[in-house]
Amino acid sequence: MYTVRKVTEDLFWVGGNDHRLALFENIHPIPRGVSYNSYVLLDEKTVVFDTVDWSVAREFIRNVESVLDGRDLDYLLINHMEPDHGGSIEEILIRYPNAKVISTEKAFLMMRQYGFNIDGREIEVKEGDTMTFGKHTVAFVEAPMIHWPEAMVTFDVTNGVLFAADAFGSFGALDGKLFNDEVNFDRDWIDDARRYYTNIVGKYGPFVQALLGKAGGLDIKYICPLHGPVWRSDLGYIIDKYIKWSTYEPEDKAVMIVYASMYGNTEYAAQALATKLVEKGIKDVVLYDVSNTHVSQLIAETFRVSHIVLASVTYNLGIYPVMHNYLMDMKALNVQNRTFAIVENGTWAPKSGDLMTEFINDELKLCDVLNEQLSITSSINENDERDMEALVDAIVDSVNGKR
Ligand code: FEO
Numbered sequence: 309m310y311t312v313r314k315v316t317e318d319l320f321w322v323g324g325n326d327h328r329l330a331l332f333e334n335i336h337p338i339p340r341g342v343s344y345n346s347y348v349l350l351d352e353k354t355v356v357f358d359t360v361d362w363s364v365a366r367e368f369i370r371n372v373e374s375v376l377d378g379r380d381l382d383y384l385l386i387n388h389m390e391p392d393h394g395g396s397i398e399e400i401l402i403r404y405p406n407a408k409v410i411s412t413e414k415a416f417l418m419m420r421q422y423g424f425n426i427d428g429r430e431i432e433v434k435e436g437d438t439m440t441f442g443k444h445t446v447a448f449v450e451a452p453m454i455h456w457p458e459a460m461v462t463f464d465v466t467n468g469v470l471f472a473a474d475a476f477g478s479f480g481a482l483d484g485k486l487f488n489d490e491v492n493f494d495r496d497w498i499d500d501a502r503r504y505y506t507n508i509v510g511k512y513g514p515f516v517q518a519l520l521g522k523a524g525g526l527d528i529k530y531i532c533p534l535h536g537p538v539w540r541s542d543l544g545y546i547i548d549k550y551i552k553w554s555t556y557e558p559e560d561k562a563v564m565i566v567y568a569s570m571y572g573n574t575e576y577a578a579q580a581l582a583t584k585l586v587e588k589g590i591k592d593v594v595l596y597d598v599s600n601t602h603v604s605q606l607i608a609e610t611f612r613v614s615h616i617v618l619a620s621v622t623y624n625l626g627i628y629p630v631m632h633n634y635l636m637d638m639k640a641l642n643v644q645n646r647t648f649a650i651v652e653n654g655t656w657a658p659k660s661g662d663l664m665t666e667f668i669n670d671e672l673k674l675c676d677v678l679n680e681q682l683s684i685t686s687s688i689n690e691n692d693e694r695d696m697e698a699l700v701d702a703i704v705d706s707v708n709g710k711r
Contacts, residue, residue: 310374311367313486315538316467316530318444320348322356322371324364325481332392332479336507336604340500341481344368344392345534347471348375349464352442353382356407357462357471358534359396368396369403380404383431383441386411387451388459388473389418393534398424410439412450414458438465449522451475453515455508461519468529475519476546478536479504488537493545501536501546503608505553510611510641516554520547556644556674558614561707562592566606567619567651568599568628568660573687574653577696578619580688581651584700590707598630603637610638615647615707618664622654627663635667644673647706649699653684678702 313321327341344360346368354376360368372381381404386394389411397419400407410431411419419426433439435450444466451459454475462471478501485491493501509516531539531546539546552559565582569575575597582593594613596606598620610616620631627635648668652661665677680702682688682695 310371311484312371312375315347315486315532316469316540318350319467319469320350320371320375321486321532321538322346322348322368322375323482324360324367324371325483326361326363327481329363333508336479336503337602338479340479341483342479343482343535345532345536345538346372346393347532348372349441349444350375350379351444354379355383355385355441356381356400357385357532358387358393358473359384359400361392362395365396365399369399372400381407383407384409385446385462385471386415386419387462387471388456388534389415389422390456390474391422394419394422401426401429412448412458412460415460418458433460435460449519451515451519453512454519455512461523463526463528468527470523470526470528470531472531472533474509474534475516476531476536476539476550477501477504477533480536482537486538487541488539488546489541491537493537497537498549499608501549502553502611503604504535505550506608506611506641507604510553510607510643513554513556513642516550520550520554553611556611556642558646559612560592560614562594562613563590563615563617563703563707564609564613565593565595565617565619566598566601566631566634567595568621568631569597569619569653570621570623570628574619574621574651574684577651577653577682577684577688577692578617580696581617581619581682581700584696585703588700588704590704598628598634603634606634607637607641607643610643610646613646615649615703617649617651617703619651620653620660620664622652622658622660625657625659627660627667631660631664635664635671639671642673644675646672647676647678649678649680649703651682651684651699653686655686658683658685678706
């Protein structure tokens with residue numbers, strides 16, 4: 309009848325899954341859907357931790373009602389106000405008129421901006437405050453810019469549950485499987501978790517590091533994010549990923565070749581480069597056509613790999629527009645600490661190589677561009693062999709740490 313899952317003693321997942329939404333935030337494709345997580349604590353007082361997107365509100369309300377089983381709701385605790393979580397606040401306030409709302413000053417301001425009537429119901433909390441609901445005492449930890457300014461996380465000091473807001477979340481619907489140990493996360497979820505983090509939170513690495521620093525002082529046994537699986541084992545796995553992502557350290561010594569090709573000639577050069585890299589022992593080589601790969605996936609791979617080859621035609625004496633969009637996204641999401649290599653193509657005036665190099669040097673932090681560059685006129689031929697070999701050797705040496 310209901311989609312409720314018990315998380316631990318007194319705590320229940322009451323969220324919802326959406327397989328209908330094509331684009332998260334109307335921009336990022338989510339072919340595996342998405343979950344909106346909400347939790348109910350049954351103590352001497354009853355508490356709902358965050359709500360859900362309006363699209364799954366009906367399912368959410370049914371779940372809340374079933375867990376409360378006739379009890380009134382005492383508190384609605386809001387860690388994050390983005391509408392994929394705050395969208396059902398009013399629904400809860402109307403159905404449970406005695407419920408007080410616990411949140412931060414900035415979140416209350418946003419609630420009013422979104423038109424919610426919370427007058428007389430606010431309990432404003434800040435970093436270091438605690439509240440007791442009976443057996444359970446929670447502590448509030450501000451988490452600004454993860455990834456909105458009002459965000460906080462809440463730690464239940466009684467059972468070690470961290471209500472992590474958007475941190476440690478992932479794209480992908482749960483479909484009955486709630487815990488990380490009920491799925492093969494490293495096989496089936498990590499790509500979506502990385503794509504979620506890098507595109508939603510990636511810009512704010514220093515703020516994530518600050519939160520990780522605070523979390524390091526907590527005895528966390530469960531991580532309950534607002535999207536994706538609940539972590540109750542192997543917490544080090546996901547925390548290690550967050551350390552790498554937030555410090556912009558590559559996960560893997562790997563080469564991603566992103567090419568922009570109009571008629572297949574630059575694509576052929578990219579394939580030739582990939583072939584030679586693999587022949588020389590670089591096994592983790594991935595190739596993407598910038599025109600048919602969503603930029604959110606390119607960004608996720610950019611955070612994973614150590615080396616990126618940009619291979620672009622020249623277009624209107626500039627960088628191919630879709631490649632330029634990828635570069636702009638890298639800048640927006642604060643990509644740094646990567647090594648780039650450049651391949652350019654142009655039939656009469658190849659320009660994209662210099663322009664991409666200039667962009668990387670001027671707009672991205674702590675990034676290098678290898679000196680060796682391949683400049684093609686129309687299509688690769690035997691005259692390009694020496695430059696191709698030099699580029700391959702430079703990439704291989706760089707991946708292997710020899711330069
Ligand atoms: Fe999942 Fe920032 O909302």
